Amino acid sequence: MMQSAAVRLTLFYLAIIMALSIGFSVVIYRLSYREMDRSIPQGGFIKLVDPESFTSFTELRDRKIAESERRLKANLVLLNLGTLVVGAALSYGLARRTLEPIEEAFEAQGRFTADASHELRTPLTAMQTTIEVGLRNPKLSLSEAKELLRGTLDEVKKVSALSNGLLKLTRSNGRDIPKRRVYMDKVAAEAVSQLELAAKNKEIAIIDEVGSHAVMGDHISLKELITILLDNAIKYSASGTAVHLKSKVQGKSLLLDVSDRGAGIKATDAMYIFDRFYRADQSRSRDRVEGYGLGLPIAKQIAEMHGGSIDVRSKLGEGSTFTIKLPLANRP
Numbered sequence: 001m002m003q004s005a006a007v008r009l010t011l012f013y014l015a016i017i018m019a020l021s022i023g024f025s026v027v028i029y030r031l032s033y034r035e036m037d038r039s040i041p042q043g044g045f046i047k048l049v050d051p052e053s054f055t056s057f058t059e060l061r062d063r064k065i066a067e068s069e070r071r072l073k074a075n076l077v078l079l080n081l082g083t084l085v086v087g088a089a090l091s092y093g094l095a096r097r098t099l100e101p102i103e104e105a106f107e108a109q110g111r112f113t114a115d116a117s118h119e120l121r122t123p124l125t126a127m128q129t130t131i132e133v134g135l136r137n138p139k140l141s142l143s144e145a146k147e148l149l150r151g152t153l154d155e156v157k158k159v160s161a162l163s164n165g166l167l168k169l170t171r172s173n174g175r176d177i178p179k180r181r182v183y184m185d186k187v188a189a190e191a192v193s194q195l196e197l198a199a200k201n202k203e204i205a206i207i208d209e210v211g212s213h214a215v216m217g218d219h220i221s222l223k224e225l226i227t228i229l230l231d232n233a234i235k236y237s238a239s240g241t242a243v244h245l246k247s248k249v250q251g252k253s254l255l256l257d258v259s260d261r262g263a264g265i266k267a268t269d270a271m272y273i274f275d276r277f278y279r280a281d282q283s284r285s286r287d288r289v290e291g292y293g294l295g296l297p298i299a300k301q302i303a304e305m306h307g308g309s310i311d312v313r314s315k316l317g318e319g320s321t322f323t324i325k326l327p328l329a330n331r332p
């Protein structure tokens with residue numbers, strides 16, 4: 001499909017180039033013809049090398065003009081043929097270049113849809129199997145039925161969490177966020193209080209040392225960004241450890257660190273953890289760590305929507321530090 005689009009675009013560009021080239025050729029031809037006509041004087045006789053033959057000046061003039069006109073036409077045709085060949089090559093290059101980002105976006109969209117369908121299929125298949133087995137059992141007791149429903153409910157929750165993540169990713173993609181003055185200490189405190197219970201259940205201490213720095217952005221999105229990192233820090237840490245939130249000003253930017261003493265990330269995984277649906281092997285194999293690999297891509301998207309970035313430093317077995325970099329707001 002992209003190939004035929006490239007050919008069509010090439011023809012379109014080439015048509016523009018040739019229309020211009022032919023247009024200019026016509027103008028050049030007319031101007032040159034007029035110039036020839038003007039610059040060669042009219043009237044009189046001229047003696048040619050052969051003394052026997054006398055040619056009228058007008059005849060000679062016409063012949064000269066015709067000769068120049070023929071040469072001019074030949075040159076212009078050659079020029080247009082050259083333009084056609086060079087123009088075709090240039091147009092094709094330009095068309096490919098124009099279509100490249102569209103092609104990439106197209107492929108990314110296709111991959112995203114395929115990945116999303118694949119992730120959705122797993123819980124859906126589990127639900128289908130559970131329900132079918134239950135229905136096939138004629139002596140299904142009430143407690144067995146309740147167990148079956150409980151299992152199905154868990155899968156429904158997974159599908160719901162997955163579709164929420166997908167919605168967040170697609171909704172905020174390329175969206176302009178409302179930009180207001182947001183104080184990061186408040187945002188961090190709200191994120192911490194949201195995850196306090198989860199941390200307490202795992203006996204993980206959250207140490208919040210974020211200062212009162214202002215950035216321009218959307219309070220809810222920024223809270224979500226910190227919540228994702230904090231949630232991961234808790235999820236991938238052993239009980240009895242601590243998670244630190246710290247802030248630091250660097251030039252015109254605010255650096256906000258979320259550090260844990262948890263499982264850490266392999267260098268080979270660290271390159272991909274911001275990709276959609278990517279989960280490091282150890283989090284996949286340990287079944288109890290729930291997730292779909294959508295948290296960090298959402299976090300990255302939010303940071304970028306605010307003109308910032310997100311980075312990770314990590315050592316396997318020692319812990320990880322995720323750093324959010326955001327432009328500081330100007331003083332009020």
Ligand code: ADP
Nearest residue numbers: 232233236273279280283291292293294295296
């Ligand atoms: P999820 O946590 O749902 O799997 P994320 O996109 O939030 O998805 O994270 C992607 C992967 O990055 C995780 O599966 C995990 O392997 C790794 N990861 C993220 N945060 C941490 C962390 N604080 N410590 C160790 N590994 C992490």
